[in-house]
Amino acid sequence: MRHPQTAPAPLQRPAAAAAQRDCARRRSRCRPRPAPATTAAAAAAAEPLVTERELQIKISVAASTGRLDLSDLRLAALPEALWELADLEELSLSGNELPELPEGLARLTSLRRLVLAGNRLRALPGDALGALPGLEGLWAHGNAIEELGGGAEALTALKSLSLAGNRLERLPDCLGTLTALEDLSLSGNRLSAVPPAAASLPALRRLALNGNALREVPGEWEGAAGLEELHLQGNALTAVPDGLTHLPALSELSLADNSISRLPPDLSGWRGLQKLHLYGNRLEQLPAAALLALPGLQQLWLEGNPLSTSAVDALLRGIADGAAPPTLRALGLDEGQLASSDAKLLEAARAARPGLLRAGIVAGGGPGYFKLQRGGSGGGSGSSSVDSSGNGHASSSSGSGSSGGEAPAPSSERVLVVAFGSAPGLPNWGGVLRQVQGSMEADGAVSAFDVLFVVDPFRDWYRGGDAAALESTYHSRLSEAAAGYGRVLMVGDSMGATAALLFSRLATAVLAFCPQVDLRSASIRPARPGAWLDALQANVHAALQQSPARVRVLTGTWQHDLAQASLLERHPNVTLKAYGVDSHRLALALARGGRLAPLLREAICNEAGLPSRNVRLANML
Structure with missing residues (x-):
């Protein structure tokens, strides 16, 4: 099975002519959904792209393989025979017209991977999901999910959960019971806050919260000490809590395109940080010495901030004096920030670390890089x-x-x-x-x-x-x-x-x-x-x-x-x-x-x- 937010399948490299023939064959079978002029009701009533006989064959094969791919078939309902596959381990239902999931899902107790992306779901059946204790991956991005039902606390084996591009406004506290969770994607929702439980998941390695409406994040993160990637860009954050710096395994942090006006003075807890995205905020001052003291820092992006001359000069002075870590390969500034900097410091910094400064022009005003x-x-x-x-x-x-x-x-x-x-x-x-x-x-x-x-x-x-x-x-x-x-x-x-x-x-x-x-x-x-x-x-x-x-x-x-x-x-x-x-x-x-x-x-x-x-x-x- 395949869906866009997982690693790609092993690459196939047939000859160009074979690829073109395959393209033509597939195009003839995968007619797109109705054009915009078609009403939503007509779209929902469109016929599936598979016959009942073909569905029966797919289900029959899945009984022996443990895998069933029913993606992109324009299904508005699922065959009853599906719920008889007690040994099914992988099920993909992405790209269909499903408005809800039947309770029969609870009978697939061997399920380990479930792909529900790109349907019409407004909720996840908590009771049915709670009956799947072996579920390791759940991908439900690109739906219209407004809330997570109860029962999620039973998913103690879950490692990957994608709910990006939905309509979630809040997260349940039971999220903290998902102690095996390693990858959590919640980008592109309507979240204004994150429960403290999300900041204490012990196995979490990647957390994506970009493109929400967050005004604050939890103040304590020590319970997620293994977190390696944290994406918070495109929110409404105004400050970075001191507790967020207590993440020693963090290698990439994006706080870009928020309204942050201050960074904590002590950043020593970010000793593993390699990439830090801070562009598009309201920073005037910086803890320059603390930033340049991060031992593994490779990239620091600061464009689009109203940095004071003293803040820019402090960075340039640190580079000129050799205070920047040898790992640092890119310091992103814009020409407006450098316009009033000390010319001698700028020249000295460039001489000390050629190619390190990455200056460009921030074009116009508005959202985004x-x-x-x-x-x-x-x-x-x-x-x-x-x-x-x-x-x-x-x-x-x-x-x-x-x-x-x-x-x-x-x-x-x-x-x-x-x-x-x-x-x-x-x-x-x-x-x-x-x-x-x-x-x-x-x-x-x-x-x-x-x-x-x-x-x-x-x-x-x-x-x-x-x-x-x-x-x-x-x-x-x-x-x-x-x-x-x-x-x-x-x-x-x-x-x-x-x-x-x-x-x-x-x-x-x-x-x-x-x-x-x-x-x-x-x-x-x-x-x-x-x-x-x-x-x-x-x-x-x-x-x-x-x-x-x-x-x-x-x-x-x-x-x-x-x-x-x-x-x-x-x-x-x-x-x-x-x-x-x-x-x-x-x-x-x-x-x-x-x-x-x-x-x-x-x-x-x-x-x-x-x-x-x-x-x-x-x-x-």
Whole structure:
């Protein structure tokens, strides 16, 4: 079974022709749900994409394998024979039309993995779930769940729980009884508070609360001493409690895009911290010495804060004096923050740690990360800190936007690459774009492109279902940032790919990896009403109809993504391509296989009118 928030299945690499044939076969079987003009009632009454006989065969096979995949079949009800599979261990019901789960679920007492993502569920049947003591994974993201019923306290074996993109306003205290829980995703809900029990789960390793309405978090976290990742970006936090610093295993913490005005003075409890995202807050002062004393710190991002001159100078002085840890590879600041800094300190800091400072331009005012990186022209500039997936921030390593070599060419002669972030709500694409820049410079090519990183921290698909909000929060800023560029290439995957399509009017080329178009049928989606989801699809089509861009939509062979891509076939400027990767995480798979950077380089060179030493893009696809 497969769903978008788990690790991808092992990659398959058939020949391109075989992938294309598989794409065509799957497209013919996985018709998308009704278009926005169809009423919700008609959509609910649509016929399933499977016959009763086919269901019987699937259930018969599952009786011997212990696994049953009924995902993306447009089922509004489940066959009674399903509840007779007493030995069933894995069940996927994602991407259907289920309004509720029958009590028969309680009879599947051997169940270990249950996937319910992308249905119409408003509640989870607590009593039925409570009868599944061996359940280890429950994925129910992308529903309309408003509350968690009783019975969850019996899930003592549960390790992974995903409830992202629902309508939860509060969490039950019984959450604290899930002592085996390692991964808890609650992003994109309506939570205003987190119960203390959530901060005392002893096995918890990852907690995602981004894109909620949190005004505060628990003050004590020592009970979750093993926590390694904590995502709190895109909330309404104003302070960081001292107790949050008592997390010695924490390696990544995102507090970006809140209203935080103060950090605790003592940060010594974060001795394992590697990545700290603080951009887009209200910080004027910083505990600079405490930040630079973190022994394993690798990345510190502070852009978009109204930092005082003394705060910036304290950071620069620490770097110049050698106080920064040797592990630190990236300190993200914006040019506004550096404008009033001590020029000699700035020069000394750059000399002491070349390439450490990542300065860029914060474009416009509004929500989310919106940072322009000026690329070099032969001499190179963009630096980034990345992982193997190609994710990471990137910005110019020079306060002027160029770290060496010739000055950047005028914007009209350059390509602007707009890199949209996906649902996790953090900037990505920085790593792979740096690879592109490095390869172009190594070949003696002029890397005449800038990068604008854009992120929606609220997991709200860039306000795509509300035309007025879309214009005021993102489109107007993008239009201003793109003005003066002769060519604009937009890239994104998943939610970011949807954004690239939504704003394609401003582009001359688009690369969209596995976009979501019909969010009614998507497993990863925001907790928005059906009319809003329909409006987003209409806005995507309207943008493509008016777009001058050449749009390439790239997918793997996963049925869900092929169905989404097929909705775009009617646009003459859209080309669909399929890779032999049976996963939603196509961009990640291509990056790991070394194929993403050449693909992006080809697209950038095409826009810049430069020859590329890659194989032709058509051959790669």
